[in-house]
Amino acid sequence: MPVEMVCNAFDISRSSYYEYRHRRNHIDVERLALKAQVNRLFTKSRSSAGSRTIKGMLNDDGVVIGRFKVRRLMSELGLVCKQPGPHAYKQATVERPDIPNHLAREFTVDQTNQAWCGDITYVWSGQRWSYLAVVLDLYARRVVGWAMSSSPDADLVVKALDHAWEQRGEPEKVMFHSDQGSQYASRKFRQRLWRYRMTQSMSRRGNCWDNAPMERLFRSLKSEWIPALGYRNLPEAKKDVGGYLMDYYNRQRPHTFNDGISPVVAEENLKILSGIS
Numbered sequence: 001m002p003v004e005m006v007c008n009a010f011d012i013s014r015s016s017y018y019e020y021r022h023r024r025n026h027i028d029v030e031r032l033a034l035k036a037q038v039n040r041l042f043t044k045s046r047s048s049a050g051s052r053t054i055k056g057m058l059n060d061d062g063v064v065i066g067r068f069k070v071r072r073l074m075s076e077l078g079l080v081c082k083q084p085g086p087h088a089y090k091q092a093t094v095e096r097p098d099i100p101n102h103l104a105r106e107f108t109v110d111q112t113n114q115a116w117c118g119d120i121t122y123v124w125s126g127q128r129w130s131y132l133a134v135v136l137d138l139y140a141r142r143v144v145g146w147a148m149s150s151s152p153d154a155d156l157v158v159k160a161l162d163h164a165w166e167q168r169g170e171p172e173k174v175m176f177h178s179d180q181g182s183q184y185a186s187r188k189f190r191q192r193l194w195r196y197r198m199t200q201s202m203s204r205r206g207n208c209w210d211n212a213p214m215e216r217l218f219r220s221l222k223s224e225w226i227p228a229l230g231y232r233n234l235p236e237a238k239k240d241v242g243g244y245l246m247d248y249y250n251r252q253r254p255h256t257f258n259d260g261i262s263p264v265v266a267e268e269n270l271k272i273l274s275g276i277s
Helices: 003-009 014-025 029-044 051-060 067-077 154-167 187-195 208-224 234-252 263-274
Strands: 115-125 128-137 142-149 175-178 199-202
Touching: 029 051, 029 067, 051 067, 115 154, 115 208, 115 234, 128 154, 128 208, 128 234, 142 154, 142 234, 142 263, 154 187, 187 199, 208 234, 234 263
Parallel strands: 115 175, 175 199
Antiparallel strands: 115 128, 128 142
16 A cells, blocks of 8 residues: 555655654664663662662763653663552650650751661571661761671670771760660660760650661661562671662662762762861
């Protein structure tokens, strides 16, 4: 059937028909390259990054692109990020007057090493649970210390604190905030805080929002990174979780709290603004 008859039947011009054929046979190299970058970043995030996060990563790499274009590319690639629903709010029950909640949900601070948060979570590794203690600097939500062990005891949280204190250059007058876990209330941990001249602050009992930044960190770790079936053993868990916390989370992952930049970049920007070389 002649092209002219087909165009007349569908009420389109011949030029439009030929333009469509040319476009259909043309390979958009730039779009294919963008798709490859999107797929690489999505895979690197272990299927956790959404369009907003990937847009931020591409922008950091010098690629000018909007969120909606990233969303279209993800749709074409069949990429769907895995993010869990919100967790339940827990009401406070009993107060602990001997260690007050000095932080009082003031999670936004002006400087690094001004306020740290700590908490413990659990990770499946082989035939048993392992336990992860993390220390977070509230200024840019940077992980500054961590430790993993098969026992959720005072030694675990002390080791994480020691790691943070050494990594940050042995700072003084830091406020350390945690929940009311027995590990953080232990004599050994409190003595270590005293040695480091830190002020201790504790959440109200049973109120997870008093330590919300740690809740968010562990939520990201478990939804974005840890395999669904856990790890084969503790050494494997330590290597992978440590890589997430100290590399991907700190140095690569865009944070909404930091206006889409990583904690490390946010701290470097603070040094520039403060005139620190």
